[in-house]
Amino acid sequence: xTARVIVAGLALAVMGGIAxxxxxxxxxxxxxxxxxxxxxSIFVLSLSLSNGFTGVFSLxxxxxxxxxxxxxGILSLTVxxxxxxxxxxxxxxxxxxxxFLPATLVAGLFTALLAVIxxxxxxxxxxxxxxxxxxxxxIIVNVVLINASNFTRGARTFTGVPLDTTLPWxxxxxxxxxxxxxxxxxxxxxxxxxxxxxxxxxxxxxxxxVLKTRLLAFVIGAFFAGVGxxxxxxxxxxxxxxxxxxxxxxxxxxxxxxxxxxSLSGAIIGxxxxxxxxxxxxxxxxGFTIGDITVPALxxxxxxxxxxxxxxxxxxRPKGIMGExxxxxxxxxxxxxxxxxxxxxx
Amino acid sequence: MSGFEYILQQVINAVSLGSLYALVxxxxxxxxxxxxxxxxxxxxxxxxxxxxxxLLIGVGVPFIPxxxxxxxxxxxxxxxxxRIAYRPVRNAPDVTRLLTSLAVTYILENVGILIFTSSPxxxxxxxxxxxxxQLMGGAITFTNINILTLALTLLSLVGLGWxxxxxxxxxxxxxxxEDMSAAQLVGxxxxxxIVVAFIVASAFAGLAxxxxxxxxxxxxxxxxxTPLLKAFVAAIIGGFGSISGALVGGFMLxxxxxxxxxxLPDAITPYRDAIVFSLLIAFLLFRPGGLMQPNxxxxx
Numbered sequence: 001x002t003a004r005v006i007v008a009g010l011a012l013a014v015m016g017g018i019a020x021x022x023x024x025x026x027x028x029x030x031x032x033x034x035x036x037x038x039x040x041s042i043f044v045l046s047l048s049l050s051n052g053f054t055g056v057f058s059l060x061x062x063x064x065x066x067x068x069x070x071x072x073g074i075l076s077l078t079v080x081x082x083x084x085x086x087x088x089x090x091x092x093x094x095x096x097x098x099x100f101l102p103a104t105l106v107a108g109l110f111t112a113l114l115a116v117i118x119x120x121x122x123x124x125x126x127x128x129x130x131x132x133x134x135x136x137x138x139i140i141v142n143v144v145l146i147n148a149s150n151f152t153r154g155a156r157t158f159t160g161v162p163l164d165t166t167l168p169w170x171x172x173x174x175x176x177x178x179x180x181x182x183x184x185x186x187x188x189x190x191x192x193x194x195x196x197x198x199x200x201x202x203x204x205x206x207x208x209x210v211l212k213t214r215l216l217a218f219v220i221g222a223f224f225a226g227v228g229x230x231x232x233x234x235x236x237x238x239x240x241x242x243x244x245x246x247x248x249x250x251x252x253x254x255x256x257x258x259x260x261x262x263s264l265s266g267a268i269i270g271x272x273x274x275x276x277x278x279x280x281x282x283x284x285x286x287g288f289t290i291g292d293i294t295v296p297a298l299x300x301x302x303x304x305x306x307x308x309x310x311x312x313x314x315x316x317r318p319k320g321i322m323g324e325x326x327x328x329x330x331x332x333x334x335x336x337x338x339x340x341x342x343x344x345x346x
Numbered sequence: 347m348s349g350f351e352y353i354l355q356q357v358i359n360a361v362s363l364g365s366l367y368a369l370v371x372x373x374x375x376x377x378x379x380x381x382x383x384x385x386x387x388x389x390x391x392x393x394x395x396x397x398x399x400x401l402l403i404g405v406g407v408p409f410i411p412x413x414x415x416x417x418x419x420x421x422x423x424x425x426x427x428x429r430i431a432y433r434p435v436r437n438a439p440d441v442t443r444l445l446t447s448l449a450v451t452y453i454l455e456n457v458g459i460l461i462f463t464s465s466p467x468x469x470x471x472x473x474x475x476x477x478x479x480q481l482m483g484g485a486i487t488f489t490n491i492n493i494l495t496l497a498l499t500l501l502s503l504v505g506l507g508w509x510x511x512x513x514x515x516x517x518x519x520x521x522x523x524e525d526m527s528a529a530q531l532v533g534x535x536x537x538x539x540i541v542v543a544f545i546v547a548s549a550f551a552g553l554a555x556x557x558x559x560x561x562x563x564x565x566x567x568x569x570x571x572t573p574l575l576k577a578f579v580a581a582i583i584g585g586f587g588s589i590s591g592a593l594v595g596g597f598m599l600x601x602x603x604x605x606x607x608x609x610l611p612d613a614i615t616p617y618r619d620a621i622v623f624s625l626l627i628a629f630l631l632f633r634p635g636g637l638m639q640p641n642x643x644x645x646x
Binding site: 055057080121125128129131133135139140143145202250253254299300301304307310315318 | 347382384435438439440441442444445446448449450452453454456457459460463513532533571575578579582586617619620623624626627630634
């Protein structure tokens, strides 16, 4: 326990240092990358709950992120903006404007509610069936965002969301996400999730309610996806339905898989690796000159490299960088194995 | 325009759209049947075929030989994808294989963007195929490419039917999709059957890709995406893995979409895709074996 507290304390100190101290020293470019990494960490951590720990491989997670972004965006516009940008908004919504934190919480809660409605039927499915069905959900969300133009301005850009997302906010929410997920994953409930993932039949035979376990993981993941969506909306300021579609899905899945699907620290490591890699590749992609040789701009090249890395991981290291382990700086891990070693579990 | 003619026109539209969906769905179902793999790269194999055809027409090859060139290019692409990406993960868990196919999609699409940019290119359809027929005093319109699509669809499906019922390879393919280990036990070369399945499925993808692009009038790297998603729905309505199911599902989906667009109020029409994918989810939940395999059960 103490070791974990030390690790958590160290992580918080580093994040606090970067959040409050760094803006004066570091370049805007670097700050932006750190913010995006932290934001993507929230997305990928929330995704790992269902896809990694419970074995329900959802392709619809970005639908929840999009829902969170739009809900929070609608709630945060000022009353004047609502009149000019969303003139057909129902009276219920057009007379007030929520500050950042309540808007984010409402977005998270509504997204979780949506996940209950969607997950209750869908969590009965397994394997590729749940993947295809959740992909259907993502497409439905996209169609609704495009067509419910009274709320979302349709396919046009939703704009005017106040740019409230700063590093302290993102790090704060990241810390909350990590804390909650850590407590969940390394708890009796977490062991139920993994039991459902590893052997569904055996899990239900020993009395685990498979549907309930999957649904809870799905809903909690969706809550943080909604929160992350709200943060993203307040970071971008303007976005459109296509922001929350297959490109983003693919990106988040690549991060999750690279880091390792059964590990919280793995999720964050995956985000960091993919983010740094794509930044590097992107600068190569624009074209460069070494001596006399000029490499022209090759748009799409960075994604191709990422795709090949992805396939190589699938073939040679399907469990990702971390697999099921956690990064603990050499202190005791929280896996079942180390608990056994220490005699915590008899 | 009288009601009857309007309905007839919609029937023509539905058959035309449905035959394209059926072509894509059949390919998906062949691969799923043999490998139990949801092959997301199928849409990009369509794109390979369409671009090859466009390039061939561009250098002066007539349409029909260029179409076959496209089909062959798709078949080669399918062969390579199986060999390079899918075979090493063949015995891995479902999720790993699903992710591998997503990665292949990602690569192919971006290779397409790299070579052709993401903006749409014109499909150089010969004028003879663009000629339109007007029946009943112009109330009913269809073009030669509509006729060609339907004819090629029927022809290729009859060919496929012959292949899987009359040839040793085709029978073996069906045996493998019925029960892979049993097929292996009776001495079938499963590796070869999987390769054959991929080549056949990819050839269908190529044909569908060229016809899709010819009807749309444009080609672009992301062109395979929408037909792929629709074909998933069609294949699952029919019963994923069943070839006849994919056929039925494809035509039903075409009919349903035309029905929504032609006969439902304008306020609902834009939600067509939402309705279609809700149907997909409903089928997965209540009839996971689709129409053709009603007894198949998929448990938790």
